[in-house]
Amino acid sequence: xxxxxxxxxxxxxxxxxxxxxxxxxxxxxxxxxxxxxxxxxxxxxxxxxxxxxxxxxxxxxxxxxxxxxxxxxxxxxxxxxxxxxxxxxxxxxxxxxxxxxxxxxxxxxxxxxxxxxxxxxxxxxxxxxxxxxxxxxxxxxxxxxxxxxxxxxxxxxxxxxxxxxxxxxxxxxxxxxxxxxxxxxxxxxxxxxxxxxxxxxxxxxxxxxxxxxxxxxxxxxxxxxxxxxxxxxxxxxxxxxxxxxxxxxxxxxxxxxxxxxxxxxxxxxxxxxxxxxxxxxxxxxxxxxxxxxxxxxxxxxxxxxxxxxxxxxxxxxxxxxxxxxxxxxxxxxxxxxxxxxxxxxxxxxxxxxxxxxxxxxxxxxxxxxxxxxxxxxxxxxxxxxxxxxxxxxxxxxxxxxxxxxxxxxxxxxxxxxxxxxxxxxxxxxxxxxxxxxxxxxxxxxxxxxxxxxxxxxxxxxxxxxxxxxxxxxxxxxxxxxxxxxxxxxxxxxxxxxxxxxxxxx
Ligand SMILES: [Zn+2]
Numbered sequence: 001x002x003x004x005x006x007x008x009x010x011x012x013x014x015x016x017x018x019x020x021x022x023x024x025x026x027x028x029x030x031x032x033x034x035x036x037x038x039x040x041x042x043x044x045x046x047x048x049x050x051x052x053x054x055x056x057x058x059x060x061x062x063x064x065x066x067x068x069x070x071x072x073x074x075x076x077x078x079x080x081x082x083x084x085x086x087x088x089x090x091x092x093x094x095x096x097x098x099x100x101x102x103x104x105x106x107x108x109x110x111x112x113x114x115x116x117x118x119x120x121x122x123x124x125x126x127x128x129x130x131x132x133x134x135x136x137x138x139x140x141x142x143x144x145x146x147x148x149x150x151x152x153x154x155x156x157x158x159x160x161x162x163x164x165x166x167x168x169x170x171x172x173x174x175x176x177x178x179x180x181x182x183x184x185x186x187x188x189x190x191x192x193x194x195x196x197x198x199x200x201x202x203x204x205x206x207x208x209x210x211x212x213x214x215x216x217x218x219x220x221x222x223x224x225x226x227x228x229x230x231x232x233x234x235x236x237x238x239x240x241x242x243x244x245x246x247x248x249x250x251x252x253x254x255x256x257x258x259x260x261x262x263x264x265x266x267x268x269x270x271x272x273x274x275x276x277x278x279x280x281x282x283x284x285x286x287x288x289x290x291x292x293x294x295x296x297x298x299x300x301x302x303x304x305x306x307x308x309x310x311x312x313x314x315x316x317x318x319x320x321x322x323x324x325x326x327x328x329x330x331x332x333x334x335x336x337x338x339x340x341x342x343x344x345x346x347x348x349x350x351x352x353x354x355x356x357x358x359x360x361x362x363x364x365x366x367x368x369x370x371x372x373x374x375x376x377x378x379x380x381x382x383x384x385x386x387x388x389x390x391x392x393x394x395x396x397x398x399x400x401x402x403x404x405x406x407x408x409x410x411x412x413x414x415x416x417x418x419x420x421x422x423x424x425x426x427x428x429x430x431x432x433x434x435x436x437x438x439x440x441x442x443x444x445x446x447x448x449x450x451x452x453x454x455x456x457x458x459x460x461x462x463x464x465x466x467x468x469x470x471x472x473x474x475x476x477x478x479x480x481x482x483x484x485x486x487x488x489x490x491x492x493x494x495x496x497x498x499x500x501x502x503x504x505x
Pocket of ligand 1: 115116117128129130170171172173174175
């Protein structure tokens with residue numbers, strides 16, 4: 001296109017570009033073994049509306065699924081008219097996080113890989129980065145040449161902390177020596193650092209420690225990005241994953257980013273707080289990516305522990321947060337095939353609702369804030385129940401200057417000051433929904449034209465003023481009648497258990 005034609009046709013270009021980009025896409029992760037044992041799975045998920053199947057690739061030093069089998073599975077998927085992409089488990093989890101029912105895949109890296117050493121000298125496999133992990137993952141990517149993969153997702157073992165809320169890093173001789181040399185520290189800093197980690201104090205040496213590991217993990221990611229032109233590398237960042245786990249979130253802008261979730265079983269997700277914590281983490285990570293590059297975690301684990309209706313309810317999180325790609329996962333074992341009867345209609349309905357708010361940001365007086373102290377030294381227990389209060393909220397990249405912000409304990413300890421916002425800290429752990437409703441009663445007279453759910457029943461009210469629409473998510477397993485109130489206007493609503501309602505305003 002000539003430059004002049006380009007300038008003359010901005011509207012056409014914009015609409016032609018945005019139409020397909022607005023679409024919600026569904027993905028599922030499956031191993032080649034699962035597809036060999038259940039060949040009918042491909043058609044089943046296709047009929048349900050799945051766009052892409054992600055195959056399991058290299059597992060922390062092992063080719064448990066040989067490349068030839070992966071290639072054959074990719075051919076079957078594409079023959080059925082779907083996309084096939086690849087996911088690596090690059091460093092290994094600290095435990096059995098893959099849940100293969102047969103129990104054949106090795107749980108730890110091979111003996112020539114190295115363990116992580118903690119400050120107290122104890123060790124664990126996985127979630128640490130030593131040679132030859134980068135070289136072997138890079139070489140593994142090369143072995144996929146010619147198989148037609150365009151995107152590689154790294155599983156969330158691509159981190160340097162064992163679990164959410166832990167401050168990571170490796171104290172092995174090699175890492176320690178390099179850290180001291182880089183900062184000119186004497187050996188005495190070790191005791192200070194161990195104390196800061198224990199007390200979760202964001203001291204200069206702790207910040208340097210975290211940044212040192214972030215730089216190393218980013219360098220590994222960049223090496224994988226450079227390894228193969230034509231293969232985009234994406235990162236899955238664990239529930240509330242951030243700098244203390246070696247994940248410097250700003251480094252992953254512009255690449256596919258899979259937001260962190262955690263409530264993998266009914267026991268966890270059935271709780272209102274389970275749902276708001278999950279939504280909180282997705283809202284946080286969406287700050288660092290665009291809707292089109294955002295993927296959900298949407299995981300059942302073990303594979304049969306999350307009901308189909310709860311799996312379908314998780315789709316609402318992608319819709320509310322404007323995450324265009326919902327990526328289902330259940331370790332190496334597929335979730336029950338009968339789930340798809342429930343998931344398929346839910347997938348279609350969520351895509352319709354999503355199209356009504358795609359590209360619009362939620363707004364409201366309640367503020368979602370997750371500050372530096374949460375990211376570097378926090379325990380990853382968000383103050384999230386405000387999301388269930390029925391009052392609209394918005395996501396803030398910096399401390400807000402209006403409204404009501406709910407601080408984590410780590411951010412509360414940092415003694416932040418806002419010129420205009422009320423900073424609310426937790427009185428009890430965990431917080432209670434009754435406290436939220438008490439606060440709601442106090443605030444209602446000040447809401448003006450902001451829509452809200454009148455009832456004191458747990459519901460998410462996401463308000464998209466630029467779309468003139470609100471989404472109401474019933475967080476209970478009961479049918480509920482809600483009233484959406486805006487000024488003098490009252491809109492009666494009925495919701496089935498866990499239903500997401502879309503209301504024009
Ligand atoms: Zn080390």
